[in-house]
Amino acid sequence: MDMNEEFVIKKGVLVEYNGTDEVVTVPEGVRVIGESVFQPNFEIDGEEERLKKVIIPETVWAIEKRAFWFCYGLKEVELPSSLEVIGEGAFDYCDLKQINLPNGLISIEERAFGGNASLEQVIIPPSVKRLDPRAFGRCIEHILVPEHVCPIADNCLNEQNIDIWGP
Numbered sequence: 001m002d003m004n005e006e007f008v009i010k011k012g013v014l015v016e017y018n019g020t021d022e023v024v025t026v027p028e029g030v031r032v033i034g035e036s037v038f039q040p041n042f043e044i045d046g047e048e049e050r051l052k053k054v055i056i057p058e059t060v061w062a063i064e065k066r067a068f069w070f071c072y073g074l075k076e077v078e079l080p081s082s083l084e085v086i087g088e089g090a091f092d093y094c095d096l097k098q099i100n101l102p103n104g105l106i107s108i109e110e111r112a113f114g115g116n117a118s119l120e121q122v123i124i125p126p127s128v129k130r131l132d133p134r135a136f137g138r139c140i141e142h143i144l145v146p147e148h149v150c151p152i153a154d155n156c157l158n159e160q161n162i163d164i165w166g167p
Contacts, residue, residue, distance in 0.1 A: 006021075012032060013031065014027075016034075022073075023052060023055070025054075026054065026057055029057075030059055031059055033067045035066060035087075036069065039069045050073055052075055053078075054074065054078070056077065058082045059082065062083070064090070066089045070093045071093075074091070075096060079101065081104055083104065085107045086105070086109060089111045089114065090109070091116065094113075095117075101123065101124065101125050103125040103127050107128070107131075108135045109130075111134050112132070113137070114135075131145075
């Protein structure tokens with residue numbers, strides 16, 4: 001187990017964050033950002049608005065369920081090209097203005113970006129094979145979806161403004 005004052009990492013999984021920084025750089029070597037790691041403690045006044053930006057290293061391939069859930073202040077995330085899975089509710093109820101999904105991303109789980117009222121447009125990369133129901137909730141105005149994703153996009157994004165783009 002790797003442990004310092006801010007990050008608790010077990011077998012490559014970031015399981016706990018104890019810091020108070022507005023801008024957080026996840027340590028190199030972390031492979032998975034664990035469930036609810038950055039979820040705020042609502043008993044601390046203003047805690048849910050503290051985190052503003054997260055930089056995720058190229059070693060990370062998965063962001064688990066509710067990792068950044070209710071981080072209202074989170075406006076910017078730098079996702080690595082190595083990222084393959086964004087878990088259920090990972091960025092639910094954040095304040096992301098934009099998100100650059102990396103080519104290589106395979107799965108976007110349910111409500112991964114739900115509740116991001118400021119998010120206006122998303123481009124789904126052609127690598128995506130799984131786009132779960134309500135991945136973006138009802139918060140987004142415009143989604144660009146690759147042609148091969150259309151069958152799943154029709155089922156889970158039917159209330160969104162979807163443009164289809166082909167290879």
